[in-house]
Amino acid sequence: MNDHIRSLPNARVIRQRLQWIGIFLVLGGFTAFNFSDGTQRLLSFWKSYEQPNPYRYTVFPGNTTVEQGAEFTASIGFDGETPEELILYFKTDIESEYRSRLLSQLASPINASYTASYLAPSLELNNALSYYLSMDGFRSPIYRVDVQNRPRFLDLLAVLTPPRYTGLPTDTLFYPFCAVEWLPRHPTRTAGRVKQTR
Numbered sequence: 001m002n003d004h005i006r007s008l009p010n011a012r013v014i015r016q017r018l019q020w021i022g023i024f025l026v027l028g029g030f031t032a033f034n035f036s037d038g039t040q041r042l043l044s045f046w047k048s049y050e051q052p053n054p055y056r057y058t059v060f061p062g063n064t065t066v067e068q069g070a071e072f073t074a075s076i077g078f079d080g081e082t083p084e085e086l087i088l089y090f091k092t093d094i095e096s097e098y099r100s101r102l103l104s105q106l107a108s109p110i111n112a113s114y115t116a117s118y119l120a121p122s123l124e125l126n127n128a129l130s131y132y133l134s135m136d137g138f139r140s141p142i143y144r145v146d147v148q149n150r151p152r153f154l155d156l157l158a159v160l161t162p163p164r165y166t167g168l169p170t171d172t173l174f175y176p177f178c179a180v181e182w183l184p185r186h187p188t189r190t191a192g193r194v195k196q197t198r
Contacts, residue, residue, distance in 0.1 A: 053138040056080050060110070065146040071122040072145055076103065076133055077114035083135035088120040090131035103133075156192035 041049050056079040066072055074088055089098040103118035110117040123129070129145040156175035160182050162168040173180065175192065182188060 051138075053135070053140075054081070055083060055135050055138065057133075057135070057140070058111075058114075059133060059140055059143060061145075063144050065148055066125055068126055068147050068149050070125060072125050072129065073122045074103075074120040074131060074133070074143075075106075075110060075117060076140075077110050077117045079114055082116045083138075085134075085136055086118050087134045088131060089134060090123070090129055092127040092129055094127060154193040157190065159189040161188070 041047075058077050058079075060075045060077070076086070086103045088101045088103055090101075091098045101121050103120050106117045106119055108117075109115065125145065125147050128147050130142055131145070132142045133140040153175050158173040158180055160171040160173070160180070162170070180188070
């Protein structure tokens with residue numbers, strides 16, 4: 001009876017399909033573990049593939065905040081191989097397209113651990129700026145420089161006097177400081193000299 005069932009055409013087709021499924025599972029498991037990056041790209045087909053950046057680098061200053069009208073200069077240090085072409089791309093919030101500037105190599109690296117350092121031309125900032133660096137076609141992340149109107153003090157002194165019942169000492173703050181945390185309705189004395197405006 002078993003021989004008769006095995007000889008039926010349907011049984012033969014099922015056996016062949018099971019063999020193919022087994023081969024596919026073995027090859028799929030082998031591929032998933034040995035070529036995990038390729039498998040990951042295959043399984044996430046809706047994402048565009050971007051080749052990883054081969055350079056090891058540090059961008060200065062990265063995300064930062066500067067005073068309105070101050071000059072901003074981006075620089076980059078490489079640890080190991082350096083690109084042949086290095087371009088700074090930047091745009092303000094009101095621009096739709098990035099502008100570009102070539103970076104120049106510094107005679108001596110910024111940090112002793114870097115093999116090479118590059119410096120971008122200075123930009124006078126009046127508006128916030130987004131920028132990134134292109135290294136032989138590979139891009140750094142996009143960094144942001146925010147612009148603020150900062151107080152124009154040469155000196156500023158704040159003397160904070162706590163109530164006597166607290167037993168706390170008088171606190172003195174010297175500029176620059178960004179905030180004064182103090183009890184409401186308690187005495188504060190300030191004295192300062194203002195910078196000359198342009």
